[in-house]
Amino acid sequence: MPLARTTDILTAAARDRRGVGAFNVVQLEHGQAIVSGAARAGAPVILQISQNTVRYHGGLEPVALATLSIARHAAVPAAVHLDHAGSPELVQEAVRLGFTSVMFDGSSLPYAANVAATAEVAARCHARGVWVEAELGEVGGKDGVHAPGARTDPEEAASFVGATKVDALAVAVGTSHAMLTQDAALDFELVRRLGTHVDVPLVLHGSSGVSDADLRRAVAAGITKVNIATRLSKAFTAAVRACLDDNPSVVDTRAYLGEAREAVATEVHSVLGVLGHGPMGSASRTSPG
Numbered sequence: 001m002p003l004a005r006t007t008d009i010l011t012a013a014a015r016d017r018r019g020v021g022a023f024n025v026v027q028l029e030h031g032q033a034i035v036s037g038a039a040r041a042g043a044p045v046i047l048q049i050s051q052n053t054v055r056y057h058g059g060l061e062p063v064a065l066a067t068l069s070i071a072r073h074a075a076v077p078a079a080v081h082l083d084h085a086g087s088p089e090l091v092q093e094a095v096r097l098g099f100t101s102v103m104f105d106g107s108s109l110p111y112a113a114n115v116a117a118t119a120e121v122a123a124r125c126h127a128r129g130v131w132v133e134a135e136l137g138e139v140g141g142k143d144g145v146h147a148p149g150a151r152t153d154p155e156e157a158a159s160f161v162g163a164t165k166v167d168a169l170a171v172a173v174g175t176s177h178a179m180l181t182q183d184a185a186l187d188f189e190l191v192r193r194l195g196t197h198v199d200v201p202l203v204l205h206g207s208s209g210v211s212d213a214d215l216r217r218a219v220a221a222g223i224t225k226v227n228i229a230t231r232l233s234k235a236f237t238a239a240v241r242a243c244l245d246d247n248p249s250v251v252d253t254r255a256y257l258g259e260a261r262e263a264v265a266t267e268v269h270s271v272l273g274v275l276g277h278g279p280m281g282s283a284s285r286t287s288p289g
Helices: 006-016 028-041 051-057 061-072 088-097 111-127 154-164 188-197 212-221 230-246 253-274
Strands: 020-024 045-050 078-085 101-104 131-135 168-171 202-204 223-228
Touching: 006 020, 006 045, 006 078, 006 223, 020 028, 020 078, 020 253, 028 045, 028 061, 028 078, 028 230, 028 253, 045 051, 045 061, 051 061, 051 078, 061 078, 061 088, 078 088, 088 101, 088 111, 101 111, 111 131, 111 154, 154 168, 154 188, 168 188, 188 202, 188 212, 212 223, 212 253, 223 230, 230 253
Parallel strands: 020 045, 020 223, 045 078, 078 101, 101 131, 131 168, 168 202, 202 223
Antiparallel strands: none
């Protein structure tokens, strides 16, 4: 089907009181697995490519074109999103290639500089019909820094969104990037307060470190876009290790990468069920649990 727009996926999810799974693509197998898992759940999905992945591949275009092709051939609505781009030039390249949304991350800048840079990126993207996510204050865990104590101030968030005209806001409410355990302590009251101050969808980064029960509570409290990367990497790596341990003579990469692809698809299907898709039903924002 045609490439989906991120804004359409999120608008429908907010209406149905569900979360949207946004999963990071690192290799071709990740993209294939993500749309396979989403098809099993009958759920729309967002495929994300991070700036770190662009650096790993030596450029955006090769991994972007493959991911865009996978999304266009998905059995469910699939959007392609640029994640954590710190460079306006990288954003411009993603727009040129056909991404339906981008995240410009100016969170390491002083507040005024972040506002100015983000507003300029948002204006250019909106002129091309591209949806923009931004971040105010750093969510913990970038570059190995574990800082789950970071918090987004609701009033500052409202001012930032108003000044920049962004379409979604990544908020710091207790998560940290690259967590290998699922014991992040979310501030659900802060999520609710942010929802009353900010009139755009809230995005939870570092969601791999959140338990399934708390992911449901986060959606109920007001989170719409849920970013997952490390959780998929764990499933991918575990499957590769198991395959090679069980088959030490294997040299065909398709054997163990195929196992990894299936493991990631299963994980995506599971996460989407937690977020309210499939037989588990919708997550009600009136019953945070």
